[in-house]
Amino acid sequence: xxxxxxxxxxxxxxxxxxxxxxxxxxxxxxxxxxxxxxxxxxxxxxxxxxxxxxxxxxxxxxxxxxxxxxxxxxxxxxxxxxxxxxxxxxxxxxxxxxxxxxxxxxxxxxxxxxxxxxxxxxxxxxxxxxxxxxxxxxxxxxxxxxxxxxxxxxxxxxxxxxxxxxxxxxxxxxxxxxxxxxxxxxxxxxxxxxxxxxxxxxxxxxxxxxxxxxxxxxxxxxxxxxxxxxxxxxxxxxxxxxxxxxxxxxxxxxxxxxxxxxxxxxxxxxxxxxxxxxxxxxxxxxxxxxxxxxxxxxxxxxxxxxxxxxxxxxxxxxxxxxxxxxxxxxxxxxxxxxxxxxxxxxxxxxxxxxxxxxxxxxxxxxxxxxxxxxxxxxxxxxxxxxxxxxxxxxxxxxxxxxxxxxxxxxxxxxxxxxxxxxxxxxxxxxxxxxxxxxxxxxxxxxxxxxxxxxxxxxxxxxxxxxxxxxxxxxxxxxxxxxxxxxxxxxxxxxxxxxxxxxxxxxxxxxxxxxxxxxxxxxxxxxxxxxxxxxxxxxxxxxxxxxxxxx
Amino acid sequence: xxxxxxxxxxxxxxxxxxxxxxxxxxxxxxxxxxxxxxxxxxxxxxxxxxxxxxxxxxxxxxxxxxxxxxxxxxxxxxxxxxxxxxxxxxxxxxxxxxxxxxxxxxxxxxxxxxxxxxxxxxxxxxxxxxxxxxxxxxxxxxxxxxxxxxxxxxxxxxxxxxxxxxxxxxxxxxxxxxxx
Numbered sequence: 001x002x003x004x005x006x007x008x009x010x011x012x013x014x015x016x017x018x019x020x021x022x023x024x025x026x027x028x029x030x031x032x033x034x035x036x037x038x039x040x041x042x043x044x045x046x047x048x049x050x051x052x053x054x055x056x057x058x059x060x061x062x063x064x065x066x067x068x069x070x071x072x073x074x075x076x077x078x079x080x081x082x083x084x085x086x087x088x089x090x091x092x093x094x095x096x097x098x099x100x101x102x103x104x105x106x107x108x109x110x111x112x113x114x115x116x117x118x119x120x121x122x123x124x125x126x127x128x129x130x131x132x133x134x135x136x137x138x139x140x141x142x143x144x145x146x147x148x149x150x151x152x153x154x155x156x157x158x159x160x161x162x163x164x165x166x167x168x169x170x171x172x173x174x175x176x177x178x179x180x181x182x183x184x185x186x187x188x189x190x191x192x193x194x195x196x197x198x199x200x201x202x203x204x205x206x207x208x209x210x211x212x213x214x215x216x217x218x219x220x221x222x223x224x225x226x227x228x229x230x231x232x233x234x235x236x237x238x239x240x241x242x243x244x245x246x247x248x249x250x251x252x253x254x255x256x257x258x259x260x261x262x263x264x265x266x267x268x269x270x271x272x273x274x275x276x277x278x279x280x281x282x283x284x285x286x287x288x289x290x291x292x293x294x295x296x297x298x299x300x301x302x303x304x305x306x307x308x309x310x311x312x313x314x315x316x317x318x319x320x321x322x323x324x325x326x327x328x329x330x331x332x333x334x335x336x337x338x339x340x341x342x343x344x345x346x347x348x349x350x351x352x353x354x355x356x357x358x359x360x361x362x363x364x365x366x367x368x369x370x371x372x373x374x375x376x377x378x379x380x381x382x383x384x385x386x387x388x389x390x391x392x393x394x395x396x397x398x399x400x401x402x403x404x405x406x407x408x409x410x411x412x413x414x415x416x417x418x419x420x421x422x423x424x425x426x427x428x429x430x431x432x433x434x435x436x437x438x439x440x441x442x443x444x445x446x447x448x449x450x451x452x453x454x455x456x457x458x459x460x461x462x463x464x465x466x467x468x469x470x471x472x473x474x475x476x477x478x479x480x481x482x483x484x485x486x487x488x489x490x491x492x493x494x495x496x497x498x499x500x501x502x503x504x505x506x507x508x509x510x511x512x513x514x515x516x517x518x519x520x521x522x523x524x525x526x527x528x529x530x531x532x533x534x535x536x537x538x539x540x541x542x543x544x545x546x547x548x549x550x
Numbered sequence: 551x552x553x554x555x556x557x558x559x560x561x562x563x564x565x566x567x568x569x570x571x572x573x574x575x576x577x578x579x580x581x582x583x584x585x586x587x588x589x590x591x592x593x594x595x596x597x598x599x600x601x602x603x604x605x606x607x608x609x610x611x612x613x614x615x616x617x618x619x620x621x622x623x624x625x626x627x628x629x630x631x632x633x634x635x636x637x638x639x640x641x642x643x644x645x646x647x648x649x650x651x652x653x654x655x656x657x658x659x660x661x662x663x664x665x666x667x668x669x670x671x672x673x674x675x676x677x678x679x680x681x682x683x684x685x686x687x688x689x690x691x692x693x694x695x696x697x698x699x700x701x702x703x704x705x706x707x708x709x710x711x712x713x714x715x716x717x718x719x720x721x722x723x724x725x726x727x728x729x730x
Contacts, residue, residue, distance in 0.1 A: 005716070007700055007712055007715075007716070010699060010700065011698060011700065011701075011702075014697065014698050014699060015698075017697075018694075018697045018698075021693075022667065025690070030687070031667075035636070035665060035667070038636075038637055039667055121637070121639075148713075151702040151712065151713075152702060152703060154702055155671075155698065155701060155702070155703075156702075156703055157642065157670075157671040157672075157674035157675050157701070157703065157705050158639070158642040158643055158646055158671070158675055158705070159639065159642075160639065160642075160668075160671055161636075161637050161638060161639030161642070161668075162639055163639075227711075235643050238639055238640060238642070238643050239640055239643050239644075243638060243640075273651055277704075278704045278709055278710060278711055278714065279703070279704055279711050281713070282713070282714075282717065284717050285713035285714070285716070285717060288713070288716060288717075288720075
């Protein structure tokens with residue numbers, strides 16, 4: 001876990017003072033609404049449908065127990081006792097009072113946190129693999145590189161007013177769990193024959209109104225040049241990205257308009273001037289940051305203890321389900337990563353109460369070296385649990401309602417806050433999520449369906465990543481009424497793809513029945529152990545469409 | 551705190567190299583008649599004119615600054631860069647290119663929708679003259695020029711990235727003998 005030095009701490013403290021001054025000028029009428037807006041959103045502060053909303057940065061999803069405890073304090077003391085984890089691995093508080101936000105930021109700064117650039121037309125919170133540093137299939141630990149990007153992008157003087165928001169995702173594993181192909185910039189870290197880190201740089205991916213898969217700008221960038229290359233790339237975007245139309249302002253539109261060849265040529269031409277300049281990374285600078293992400297001192301777990309857990313898995317069906325779905329492999333034998341499910345019937349996906357935050361922080365201290373991860377699927381992960389403690393942890397999670405053994409199933413759906421909170425939304429999304437969760441509660445049915453990703457967005461800004469859901473649901477507004485468009489065949493990961501729209505949209509009440517019909521088509525058409533996505537890719541949209549609109 | 555901006559409402563506050571200063575230049579927008587000297591005029595007109603110490607160009611945000619243009623600008627007594635809206639960030643890149651790549655040493659002046667809350671970034675990018683919008687307060691501007699005491703990235707004001715500074719600090723710390 002990265003710990004601030006005096007430079008980092010001074011910067012966040014000065015940011016709090018700056019925002020306090022801006023808020024005072026706003027409240028005194030010296031800063032207009034229009035001029036305050038870009039300043040407040042660069043501190044995560046939105047004015048939403050019913051109240052302000054504060055989006056707190058959780059850089060690359062890494063969270064220390066003491067930080068989560070502070071988030072719980074904030075939710076309790078400044079809000080209505082809960083918070084919402086987002087697909088950008090941030091935490092949103094939905095009911096803060098405008099004038100108390102500077103105090104909230106000061107509280108965050110006291111635990112090395114902030115809300116910097118969680119919104120606005122700037123470089124947003126960088127995201128990564130939730131199993132970074134512990135994954136079995138990892139080639140390069142992305143966390144130090146994410147921190148270097150965090151520092152480079154924080155208060156970047158040239159890039160605070162880009163044409164539009166800019167999102168970077170990083171992975172260093174064989175399987176892409178960070179969705180790098182659908183980001184403005186996606187980075188895949190790998191090692192060359194000499195063991196040196198290189199970077200594959202993708203650009204022009206994104207969801208939103210015009211979803212696109214990113215293209216490779218450069219395959220083999222040596223690590224020393226990461227920041228100068230990013231600077232060149234973002235400079236090209238800052239100068240040439242469209243500013244005349246908000247809906248065509250993302251970098252994907254520029255990459256598409258220029259073509260990847262021309263875009264690459266411009267980036268390389270710009271980079272030729274910056275290459276080997278002062279921002280070229282040194283071994284020492286990378287090592288200083290990497291030293292914060294060393295392995296914890298893990299005590300050995302005996303083979304007998306591991307065998308005992310495996311035996312229990314067979315004996316206790318409920319525990320077995322938890323092991324199969326919520327416990328993941330680890331690079332160190334005897335250890336596991338555990339997903340705490342924030343999805344269950346009757347609760348908004350990704351929501352956690354202040355009390356739960358405190359309890360989860362205690363569990364992180366007790367079971368996983370005081371660290372947690374936030375996933376872009378809106379769950380939490382304890383990344384370093386000794387296997388001989390899994391049973392005890394499971395009991396504790398059960399008691400807190402966080403052991404729902406449905407990770408990776410239909411019930412583990414992604415859902416934005418939607419029209420219940422968000423001013424941008426065309427439709428509500430949470431009631432749709434809840435109706436689906438209630439209808440498909442039977443565990444055996446969920447397991448029989450296998451891996452299935454269902455993603456819901458309340459508008460085409462696509463915070464719920466509906467384009468990359470195997471089943472995607474998008475809320476649309478038709479003459480003041482809320483309707484839902486369904487798409488099939490989207491996927492994240494190495495073989496990312498964008499979903500295709502099934503056909504005319506449905507009323508909210510009809511959605512669970514439509515999902516049921518889609519699942520029936522899959523079950524009747526699948527061969528052997530084909531997943532939903534496999535089947536869709538083999539048979540296409542038509543059989544689904546025919547049944548749903550029959 | 552006074553409840554009115556401490557200057558005439560029709561006048562744009564002006565800062566040069568971190569100090570309030572008198573502004574002798576008149577800004578001429580496109581289509582306006584060329585007034586008396588000295589004047590900041592549209593780039594296209596400046597390129598066609600005879601230059602001199604009393605004519606300076608202003609660059610629109612979408613100006614493509616190539617080597618040929620930069621070579622011409624080297625002779626300008628000052629170069630102004632226009633912010634059509636304070637949320638238009640192209641001027642930041644233009645200023646850096648002009649200063650860092652093309653080595654322009656004269657005043658780079660921000661004109662247009664120039665507000666106090668953007669001054670810190672503008673200054674880092676190489677602006678040293680600020681013609682602030684009429685309603686902006688000088689005291690706010692002076693405070694905001696230095697709202698942060700350090701920065702992660704190298705820029706015009708600080709050619710060294712913070713990670714280099716940290717390396718220096720660490721090596722100094724290890725060289726200095728510890729007190730007993």
